[in-house]
Each structure stands twice: as C-alpha cells, then as structure tokens.
Amino acid sequence: MKNRLSRLAYPYVLWMALFVVAPILIMLVYAFTSADGGFTLANFLRMGRYSVVFVRSFKLALIATVICLLVGYPISYFMSREGPGFQRTAMVLIMLPMWMNFLLRTYSWMSILENNGLLNRFFRFIGLISAWNAAFGTDINGFRMLNTQGAVVLGMVYNYLPFMILPIYSVILKLDHSLIEAARDLGADGAHVFLKVTLPLSLPGVLSGITMVFVPSVSTFAISQMLGGGTQTLLGDLIEQQFLGGAYNPHLGAAISLVMMLIVVLCMYVMNRFGEGEEEAVIL
Amino acid sequence: MKKAIALVLSAVTLLGTAACSGNSGSSSSSSGSAQSFENVVNVCSWGEYIDESLIDEFEAETGIHVNYQTAESNEALYSQLKMGGVDYDVVVPSDYMIARLIKEDMLAELNYDNIPNFSLIDPQYTHLSYDPDNLYTVPYTWGTVGIIYNTAMIDDEITSWSAMFDPKYAGNVLMIRNSRDALMAALCYLGYSINTTDEAEIREAFALLRGAKEQGVYQSFVMDEIYQKMEGGNAAISMYYAGDYLTMLENNEDLAYVVPEEGSNWFVDAMCVLKTAQHKENAEAWINFIASTESNLRNMDYIWYASPNQEALAQYPDYYEEEYGEALDEEIYNIMAAPPEVLERCEVYVNLPQETLDLYNELWTELGI
Amino acid sequence: MNDKKNGFVSRLLIILVFVFLYAPIILLILFSFNAGNSGSVWKGFSLHWYGELFHNRLILQSVYTTLLVSALATVIATVAGTFAAIGFFAMRREIRGPLVTVNNIPMMNADIVTGVSLCLLFVAFFGFYGSFAHWFNGVQNFVHLKEQLSMGFGTLLIAHIGFNIPYVILSVSPKLRQMDKNLVDAAQDLGCTWMQAFFKVILPEIKPGIVSGALTAFTMSIDDFVISYFTAGSSSSTLAMTIYGMTKKRVTPQINAVSTLLFLTVLILLALINLRESRRAAKTCP
Numbered sequence: 001m002k003n004r005l006s007r008l009a010y011p012y013v014l015w016m017a018l019f020v021v022a023p024i025l026i027m028l029v030y031a032f033t034s035a036d037g038g039f040t041l042a043n044f045l046r047m048g049r050y051s052v053v054f055v056r057s058f059k060l061a062l063i064a065t066v067i068c069l070l071v072g073y074p075i076s077y078f079m080s081r082e083g084p085g086f087q088r089t090a091m092v093l094i095m096l097p098m099w100m101n102f103l104l105r106t107y108s109w110m111s112i113l114e115n116n117g118l119l120n121r122f123f124r125f126i127g128l129i130s131a132w133n134a135a136f137g138t139d140i141n142g143f144r145m146l147n148t149q150g151a152v153v154l155g156m157v158y159n160y161l162p163f164m165i166l167p168i169y170s171v172i173l174k175l176d177h178s179l180i181e182a183a184r185d186l187g188a189d190g191a192h193v194f195l196k197v198t199l200p201l202s203l204p205g206v207l208s209g210i211t212m213v214f215v216p217s218v219s220t221f222a223i224s225q226m227l228g229g230g231t232q233t234l235l236g237d238l239i240e241q242q243f244l245g246g247a248y249n250p251h252l253g254a255a256i257s258l259v260m261m262l263i264v265v266l267c268m269y270v271m272n273r274f275g276e277g278e279e280e281a282v283i284l
Numbered sequence: 285m286k287k288a289i290a291l292v293l294s295a296v297t298l299l300g301t302a303a304c305s306g307n308s309g310s311s312s313s314s315s316g317s318a319q320s321f322e323n324v325v326n327v328c329s330w331g332e333y334i335d336e337s338l339i340d341e342f343e344a345e346t347g348i349h350v351n352y353q354t355a356e357s358n359e360a361l362y363s364q365l366k367m368g369g370v371d372y373d374v375v376v377p378s379d380y381m382i383a384r385l386i387k388e389d390m391l392a393e394l395n396y397d398n399i400p401n402f403s404l405i406d407p408q409y410t411h412l413s414y415d416p417d418n419l420y421t422v423p424y425t426w427g428t429v430g431i432i433y434n435t436a437m438i439d440d441e442i443t444s445w446s447a448m449f450d451p452k453y454a455g456n457v458l459m460i461r462n463s464r465d466a467l468m469a470a471l472c473y474l475g476y477s478i479n480t481t482d483e484a485e486i487r488e489a490f491a492l493l494r495g496a497k498e499q500g501v502y503q504s505f506v507m508d509e510i511y512q513k514m515e516g517g518n519a520a521i522s523m524y525y526a527g528d529y530l531t532m533l534e535n536n537e538d539l540a541y542v543v544p545e546e547g548s549n550w551f552v553d554a555m556c557v558l559k560t561a562q563h564k565e566n567a568e569a570w571i572n573f574i575a576s577t578e579s580n581l582r583n584m585d586y587i588w589y590a591s592p593n594q595e596a597l598a599q600y601p602d603y604y605e606e607e608y609g610e611a612l613d614e615e616i617y618n619i620m621a622a623p624p625e626v627l628e629r630c631e632v633y634v635n636l637p638q639e640t641l642d643l644y645n646e647l648w649t650e651l652g653i
Numbered sequence: 654m655n656d657k658k659n660g661f662v663s664r665l666l667i668i669l670v671f672v673f674l675y676a677p678i679i680l681l682i683l684f685s686f687n688a689g690n691s692g693s694v695w696k697g698f699s700l701h702w703y704g705e706l707f708h709n710r711l712i713l714q715s716v717y718t719t720l721l722v723s724a725l726a727t728v729i730a731t732v733a734g735t736f737a738a739i740g741f742f743a744m745r746r747e748i749r750g751p752l753v754t755v756n757n758i759p760m761m762n763a764d765i766v767t768g769v770s771l772c773l774l775f776v777a778f779f780g781f782y783g784s785f786a787h788w789f790n791g792v793q794n795f796v797h798l799k800e801q802l803s804m805g806f807g808t809l810l811i812a813h814i815g816f817n818i819p820y821v822i823l824s825v826s827p828k829l830r831q832m833d834k835n836l837v838d839a840a841q842d843l844g845c846t847w848m849q850a851f852f853k854v855i856l857p858e859i860k861p862g863i864v865s866g867a868l869t870a871f872t873m874s875i876d877d878f879v880i881s882y883f884t885a886g887s888s889s890s891t892l893a894m895t896i897y898g899m900t901k902k903r904v905t906p907q908i909n910a911v912s913t914l915l916f917l918t919v920l921i922l923l924a925l926i927n928l929r930e931s932r933r934a935a936k937t938c939p
Contacts, residue, residue: 004847009740009752012733012818016755019815023770024758026777046646052653075670078663090667092923097674099919103878103896104912108677110900111684111692115503115518118680118693144455147504161674219763222878226900229504230461231497233652236765241652243769243883246359246462247645248366254773257766264763328887331902353887356901368776369804370887511903516691560801 030254043255050238050256054263057235060149061217064156065164068213069206071157072164076205077198079165080172091169094162102159106226109155113146113227120145147229155223160216164209171205172198211268219260235260325566326351328361328372330553331508332531333425335586342573348566356507357462359648365390365558373561374570376424378551380464383414383635385556391420392557398568401575401593409552409592413634421554422571425589427526428622428630429465429549432510436538437520445473445544447521449496458513458522459493461505463648464633465549466493469523472546478631481640490647497651514539525551526619527589533616541619543626550622550630552592590621597621678916685909692904702906706914709907715895722806722891723874726813731867733814734821739855741822742829759816760823767816768883775808775884804886812884813874820873821866828862829855 034040079090097105112118120142123129133139145151175198183193221236228234235256237245242253331354339350353372355361358381364370365385377385385391396402402410402422409423433442437456448457448469460466468478470489480486496502503519510528513519515535529541555574557567573579580596581603583589591597604612622630636644685703689696706712741749741756759767779802786798832855840850878893885894892911899908 005743005851006740008736009744012737012740013752015733015815015818016752019771019774019811020755020758023767023774026773027766027770030773049650050653071670074663075667078667081663088927092927093671094674096916096919096923097678098876099872100678100912100915101876101878101893101896103893103900104681104908104915105677107896107900107908108681108912112677112680114513114516114693116516116693117518121693144503158673158677161670215761215763219765221765222897229506229509230652231502231504236763237652238649239765239769241649243367243772244360244363244369246357246363247648248359248363249645249649250367250773252649253769257769261762261766265761268761326888351888354898354902364887367772368779369772369885371801371803371805372887508902509900509904512692516693560803562801 027254027258030251031258032255033251035249035251043252044259046252047255047259053233053235053238054259056149056232057218058263060153060232060234061156061214064153064160064217065210065214067153067157068161068164069210072161072209073168073206076165076169076172079169094165098162103222103226105159106155106223109151109158110146110226113151113154115142115144115146117146119143146227147231149228149232151227152224152232152234155227156213156217156220159223160213163212163216167208167212168202168205171202171208175201207271210271214267215264218264323347323566324349324351325374325563325570326353326372327374327376327570328353328355328370329376330354331356332511332528333376333587333589335582338574338579338582342570345573346566346569348569350570358464359462371560371562372558373563373567374555374557376553376555378553378633379412379414380633380635382421382554382556384641386415386420387635390559392559392561392564393419394422394557394571395568398565399572399575401572401577404575404577404593404595406592406594406597412552413632414552415554420556422575423552423554423592424574425527425583425587426550426552426592427589427620428543428626429468429523429525429551430529430541430543431521431523432514432529432532432539432541433521434514434517434519434536434538435540437517442521442540442542443545445469445546448523449473449492449501451496451499451501453521454500455503456520457496457501458504458506458510458519459497459502460523461507463644465523466651467644467647468549468633472544472548475546478547478549479634479636481637483640483643486640486643486647490651494651511535525589526622527587530588530616530620543622543630545629547629547631549633550627551633553589584620588620678912681909682913682916685906685913687906687909690905692906692909702910705905706907706910711890711895712892712907712911715890715892718806718809718889719875719892722809722813722889723871725810726817726874727867727871729810730814730817730870731821731863734818734866734870735825735859735863737818738822738825738829738859739851742826756819756822760819764877764879765883768812768880771808771812771815771880772804772883775804779803803888804884805888806885809881809885809889809891812880813877816877816880817870817873820869821863824866824869825859825862828859832858 031043032039032041034042079087082090110117114120120129123142129140129142179201180193180197183197188196218234219236220234221240224232224234224237230237239253239256239260241247242249242256325348327350329352333354334352336352339352342348343350355364358378361375361377362381362384365372365375382391399422405423409426410421411418415421431442431445431447433447438453447453448459460469467486467489470492471478471480471485474485474489474492476482476485476489504513506513506522510522510524511532514522514532517536517538526541526543529539533539533541555571557564557571561567574583575593577593577595577599580591580593581600584591584596584600585603585607591600601612601617618626684692684695686698686700687695688699688701737756741752744752782802783800786800789796789798790800836854836858837850840854841847845853876893877891878897881891882894882897885891890898896908896911899905
C-alpha cells in the first residue's frame with residue numbers, strides 16, 4: 001500500500017527535475033561560459049569589481065533586518081499580552097497591507113519623500129526648513145530623503161516588517177504558559193522571566209523572521225530602483241540589468257545570481273545550526 | 285526556513301477565506317474586457333510616444349487588435365529581444381540600435397508595396413547610414429537630445445554639457461538611464477566624437493560620469509520618471525529628448541531646453557518589423573497607418589516629436605493654429621524640429637563594434653556601483 | 654489570558670507602528686481623488702482618475718491575467734501538491750530526505766534567482782525547440798511546426814505552479830503525519846481499493862491542510878512580482894508588472910485609484926468575514 005501511494009509523487013519528482021533542478025544547472029552553465037559558448041571563469045573574476053554592491057546589499061539588508069527585529073519583537077510581545085479582541089484586530093491590521101501589492105506601497109513613499117514631496121512640504125509649512133536654514137546657515141529648500149540609502153532601508157523595513165512580526169507573534173502566542181508560571185513560582189521577577197524563559201523560547205520565531213526579512217531585502221531590485229533612484233545599486237539591480245535592463249550579459253547575471261544564492265544559503269545554514277537547539281525545545 | 289513559512293502560512297490561513305471568495309468575485313466583472321484576439325499586431329514603442337486615440341482608430345478601421353507595449357530604452361529593448369522573452373512584431377528603435385539589429389540579422393525586410401505612405405517621408409530621413417538601402421525601416425520621429433533645466437531654480441543660463449557634471453549643482457541633476465546617451469554627454473563635453481571607438485576616450489568619459497556620481501551630482505538616474513521630477517520641481521537639471529521637454533513645458537513654464545554648444549546627438553527613431561514577427565502584414569498595415577500625414581500631425585501635436593513626414597511637418601503650424609486658435613510659437617517649433625544650424629553641431633549615432641558595445645555594457649554596470 | 658496588561662508606553666508603540674504602516678496607504682488613497690495629476694499637490698476633489706482607470710485596457714487586461722494565472726496555478730498546484738505530499742509521505746526516509754530538500758529550494762531561494770533561472774531554462778528550451786522544429790519542417794511536409802516560441806502565459810503559469818506546489822506540500826504534510834496510519838490499512842483490509850481508500854479515508858483527513866495550502870498558493874500568486882517579471886515575456890503582464898511599468902513612466906494617479914480599489918476590496922471582505930465569524934461565534938458559544 002505504502003509503496004503504491006509513493007507513486008503519486010513521481011510526476012512531481014519529474015516536475016522538480018525539469019523546473020527546479022534543470023534551471024539551476026542551466027544557470028551554472030551560463031555562469032561558467034562566455035557569449036561565444038566557451039568555458040570561462042571571467043564572469044567570476046569580474047565579480048571582484050562588484051564587491052561594493054555585495055557589501056552594500058548585505059549591509060542595507062542587515063540594517064533593515066535589525067530594525068525590523070528591534071521594532072517587531074516588542075510589538076509581537078506586547079500584542080500577545082493584549083486581550084483576544086485586540087489581538088485579532090491587530091493581526092488583521094498588520095496583515096492587511098500585505099494584500100496590497102508591495103510596489104504600490106513603495107510607490108507611495110516616493111511621493112512622500114521627494115524633494116518637493118509631502119514631507120518636505122509639511123516641513124516647510126511648519127517652518128522647520130527655515131528654522132534649519134537659520135540654525136545651520138544653510139540654504140536648502142527641503143531635506144534630501146529620496147534616492148538615499150536611508151530611503152532604501154525604509155522601503156525594506158516598511159515592506160517586510162509584517163514578515164518579522166508574524167512568526168515571532170505566533171511563537172510567543174504558542175508558548176507554554178506553565179513554564180512562565182513555574183519560573184515565577186520559583187521566584188523569578190518579570191525581567192528574569194522574559195530573559196530566561198520567553199526570549200529563548202521565542203528564538204525560533206526570531207530566526208524565521210530574520211530569514212524572511214533578510215532574503216527578500218538582500219535580493220530586491222524594485223525597492224532600490226524606486227527609492228534609490230539608481231544611485232544605490234543592489235545585487236538585485238545588478239542581476240536585473242544583465243537580463244532585461246540596459247547592460248545585456250546573462251552570463252555575468254547568472255554568475256552573480258549563483259554567488260548570491262550560495263552566500264544566502266550559507267548564511268541561513270549557519271543561522272539555523274545556531275538556533276537548532278532551541279527549536280527542538282519548542283517542538284517538545 | 286520551512287518552519288518560518290509554515291508559521292506565516294498559518295497566519296495567512298487565519299484570513300485566508302477572505303482572499304479566496306473576494307477575488308473570484310471581482311474576476312467576473314473584468315473578464316469581459318479580455319477576449320482573445322487572433323487578428324493582432326504586437327507593437328513595442330517608448331512611453332509617452334503616441335497619441336493613443338490613433339490606436340483605437342486603427343483598430344476600428346482595420347479590425348486588427350493592437351497590443352501596444354513600451355520598453356524603457358534601446359538597450360533594455362535589445363536585452364528583451366535577445367532573451368527571447370518577447371513576441372513583438374513592430375519595434376521603434378533609434379538609428380544606432382537599428383543598425384545593430386540589422387547587423388545581428390534580427391529585422392525583416394519590409395514589403396514597401398504595403399506601405400504606400402512611405403513616399404510621404406522626407407528623403408532627408410531615409411536611406412540613412414543605419415539602413416543605406418532602406419530595406420528595413422520607416423522613420424517615426426526625429427529630434428535632438430539636450431539639457432532641460434528649471435529657470436526658477438537655476439540662475440545661470442546653461443549652454444554647455446558641463447552643467448551635467450558640475451558639483452555646483454550637486455543633488456539637483458538627473459542623469460539619463462541609458463549608457464549611450466549618458467556617455468554621449470560626457471564625450472561631447474570632452475570634445476570627442478559621440479561615435480568614438482577609442483577605448484581611452486570612452487574610459488575618460490566614463491571617469492567624468494563616475495567622478496560626478498561620486499561627488500553626489502546626480503540625484504537619480506531616470507528615463508520617463510523625469511516627467512514627474514522636472515515638472516514638480518524636484519530636480520533642476522536633466523538631459524532628455526526635445527519632444528519630451530515640450531510635453532513637460534505644458535505643465536511647468538519655468539523649464540528651458542538647450543542643445544549644448546559642444547554639440548549633441550540627433551536621432552531618428554524608425555519603425556521596423558522583427559524577423560520573428562508572426563503578424564508581418566498587420567505590422568505593415570500599422571506602419572502605413574502611422575506614416576500617414578494625418579497620423580503624423582496628431583502624433584506631433586500629442587508627443588511634440590518632429591515628424592519625418594514632409595507634409596505633416598510643414599503643415600503643423602497651421603494645424604496647431606486651427607486646433608488651438610493661436611499661432612504656434614516659432615521657438616517651440618524650432619525646438620521640436622531643430623533648424624539646420626542646430627543640427628550642424630549634432631551627430632547621428634552609428635552602431636559600434638562589438639568590443640566597444642561590450643565596453644559600454646561593462647562600464648555602465650560599473651557606473652551603477 | 655495574561656496576568657499583566659500593557660502599560661501606556663507599549664500601547665503607544667503599537668499605535669505608532671500602525672501609523673507607520675498605514676499613513677502611506679491613506680495618503681495614496683487620498684490622492685486618488687485629486688483633481689490634479691500630482692501625488693503631492695492637492696488640486697481639489699475629483700473621480701476623474703477612476704474613470705480613466707476603467708478605460709485603461711492595459712490595467713484591466715492585467716487584472717484579468719493575474720486572476721486567471723493565480724486561479725489556474727492554485728488549482729493545478731493544489732492537486733499536484735496534494736498527490737506529491739501523499740507520495741512523499743509514503744516514501745522511505747532515505748529517498749524522501751533529498752526530495753524534500755529539492756522541494757524546499759524554491760522557497761529558500763531569493764525570488765530573483767528562481768525567476769532568472771526559469772527564464773534561462775525557457776530560453777534554452779526555445780532555442781533547442783527552434784532548431785528541432787526547423788529540422789523537422791525540413792525533412793517532412795505533412796506537419797508544420799511553429800519555429801518561434803516566446804515566453805507568455807504558458808511560461809508564466811508554469812512558473813506560478815512551480816513556486817506554489819512547495820507551499821501546498823508544506824501545509825498538507827503535517828496533516829498526513831497526524832493521520833492515524835492504521836486507517837488506510839484497515840480500509841483496505843475491509844475491501845477498499847486503494848482509490849477508494851484515498852478518496853474515503855485520506856482525503857477527508859487532510860482536507861484542512863489542502864484548503865490552507867490552496868489559499869497560501871493563491872496569495873503567493875497574487876502577490877508575486879519578481880518571478881512573473883522574468884517569466885511572463887511581453888504578451889502577458891500581471892497587475893504587479895503593470896504597476897511596476899507605471900512607476901517607470903509618467904506617473905498618473907491611476908496608480909492611486911488601483912490601490913484604493915484593491916485596498917477597499919480586501920477591507921470589505923475582511924469585514925464580512927469577521928462579521929460572519931463573530932456571528933458564528935455568538936451562535937456556538939452564547
């Protein structure tokens with residue numbers, strides 16, 4: 001019986017071979033060949049020049065992840081301590097933006113952050129700009145916010161914050177409260193309970209959150225194009241440019257994709273190793 | 285990771301039923317708009333580059349459904365064509381890209397018997413270097429590239445490409461987002477030919493661009509995002525095409541346009557049919573329709589790019605006066621259809637050899653860093 | 654349920670985060686009613702952009718494409734994913750292990766890598782097919798094969814099915830593990846064919862997993878931009894791709910109008926669901 005049922009997976013195994021394994025193999029082939037089809041390592045040798053982009057991508061994604069964590073964790077924690085009605089509404093409110101396309105949400109920030117955008121108009125209206133000019137002897141017409149690294153990080157945080165809150169919140173919610181009570185009975189105060197029980201037990205949620213914010217952040221191209229204006233090239237932009245953008249070279253693009261994939265997988269592997277012990281604890 | 289997604293999954297399911305019922309509901313309301321058309325022509329052009337009522341008119345006249353799409357730049361169009369992801373019939377690349385597509389055997393020879401309106405095109409714009417025997421192309425528009433600046437934000441009169449690289453304007457300049465035009469500005473400023481194949485000259489031009497970028501001169505790199513940024517006073521200086529400047533002028537009177545004294549590029553964009561086109565006859569019908577004097581007049585009125593149709597270009601001032609009840613400003617006409625003394629200092633792009641193209645791609649990627 | 658409620662500071666933090674999440678959306682909605690064409694200068698109230706929106710063929714067409722591809726991909730991925738999950742479940746551990754790892758690749762990979770690699774696969778296949786068709790048309794005259802293929806709805810659908818199946822498997826598998834394994838054997842001992850065993854025993858047990866898998870798949874499809882961008886070609890465009898294209902052109906408040914309509918649809922649905930839920934709750938636990 002069991003063996004007969006396992007045949008149900010055969011079509012999907014074929015599918016995976018065709019549409020999961022084969023594409024990656026083809027990408028490998030592209031990465032190691034040149035436009036005329038010969039074997040080459042040139043695509044990888046060129047990569048050194050793009051190390052700045054690698055560093056910038058990982059830096060911005062890391063900053064965004066840390067901010068998401070610093071904001072997301074307390075929010076999840078506080079939310080879990082509210083009444084069920086509040087929690088339900090809060091969950092809906094956090095997930096609602098996710099149903100709107102992220103490009104629309106990012107677009108909205110463009111009109112807010114422009115030199116002549118809503119925020120600068122508001123600053124001018126309340127006199128902040130003239131006060132700034134008077135105080136610092138400058139002659140600015142508004143703050144430059146769009147097309148900066150800050151704007152790109154803001155876009156990442158804004159789009160991916162729910163990805164941090166949701167897993168952490170789910171884990172905290174499922175915590176075994178008898179453990180917390182036991183700790184308290186044994187004389188631990190609030191801070192201790194949090195540090196010694198809640199925090200370690202919620203670590204799997206934190207790790208999931210980190211992955212789910214970091215991976216899309218490090219590989220985005222839409223956010224950096226919209227909020228960075230082409231001045232803050234990230235890995236995603238570099239890749240997109242080689243395939244459908246203004247510098248056609250799919251071989252280089254494949255090589256960059258490959259290296260990015262390896263680095264991300266490595267990071268995730270190390271992190272999951274690091275968090276494995278705690279994960280077991282929750283499952284048990 | 286697996287667990288991570290499972291968690292979100294459970295959260296999503298919490299609200300899941302919402303998505304399901306909701307979206308099936310709205311599908312019925314919109315399905316009416318999407319029938320499948322067999323008799324089609326797939327056109328790829330640039331943004332803001334046609335009077336869209338012409339599309340409807342063509343459809344009503346011929347019964348051919350037009351799938352009208354846009355690409356961002358010649359280089360992006362080339363990438364799309366090369367990746368093989370597209371099924372365009374008609375494309376409207378610029379001169380140098382046409383030469384490249386012809387060289388790489390990507391364009392189909394046209395049957396000019398199906399395009400009688402080709403005879404209306406001013407011979408000045410046919411048989412050009414990119415298509416010397418004129419087998420592949422029907423010109424769509426022509427114009428110049430120049431500097432657009434906001435006179436309310438810039439006190440000086442700008443006449444030189446130096447404005448695009450001057451740290452004085454740091455943070456207020458928009459650089460164009462395609463390698464050929466961006467490097468053209470730098471090459472002109474340095475006094476080199478815009479078609480140079482000398483690696484040292486190109487690298488020097490690149491160094492100029494890169495230096496300016498590092499000094500924070502460029503607020504951002506733009507193509508059609510330029511409209512919002514220049515019209516809204518979000519940036520003071522930019523380089524773009526004459527026709528688009530005139531469109532912006534309609535929304536912001538402070539903008540000025542100049543073809544810099546060092547010279548610039550003057551371009552011809554022409555309609556071509558791809559070798560892979562599945563609807564070649566429809567494509568020729570479309571090209572013929574667009575090449576007519578009436579279409580050219582309306583297009584010119586809408587997009588402000590000069591027409592290569594002799595009659596249309598000559599008639600345009602009268603057309604304008606009839607349409608709007610006032611005479612067309614001669615200055616505007618001269619920006620749209622640059623007079624010979626301006627064109628004299630401008631050069632046409634030619635297709636570059638493969639090594640130079642590779643160098644352009646490499647440098648362009650590096651500029652992004 | 655908790656012994657300690659939140660203080661003022663923590664409430665404030667929650668509220669601030671909501672303001673942060675919603676302020677841009679509210680502004681977006683507000684400016685969809687702007688008479689002018691700016692996203693930052695208010696020129697008076699107007700419904701002008703909604704009118705334009707409903708005449709914008711590109712947008713309507715891409716809404717249709719999005720819904721169609723999402724619905725088809727969801728149905729196919731749900732069926733395929735359920736079978737695959739059952740198959741995996743029935744496999745021996747040493748075979749299942751590597752297969753599950755491969756299955757996880759699309760979920761772990763950055764979207765852009767998935768998109769790009771699929772794009773390369775399709776391009777390579779089209780090249781291969783093109784030369785085959787050319788050769789085939791050359792050696793015989795009965796059947797004429799189309800020599801030129803390009804990406805389009807078909808490739809888009811394959812990509813969507815591909816990234817949806819792992820989510821279905823992910824939500825069906827736990828239900829299978831929870832199932833009492835003896836049930837299937839018992840059913841067969843009592844004379845069920847394995848088909849009957851499947852439909853009468855397994856399916857009812859794992860139904861909740863299938864439903865949540867289908868919903869996740871649908872959500873993922875609707876939300877996807879990056880993978881579609883690299884696999885849809887020029888002839889089909891999803892709503893996300895159209896929006897991306899719009900942000901790169903002359904911006905019109907039609908974008909705002911689209912967002913408003915999307916947002917309202919979801920909002921109304923959620924309200925309805927919540928209403929129904931609370932009514933049901935009131936009935937079951939008075």
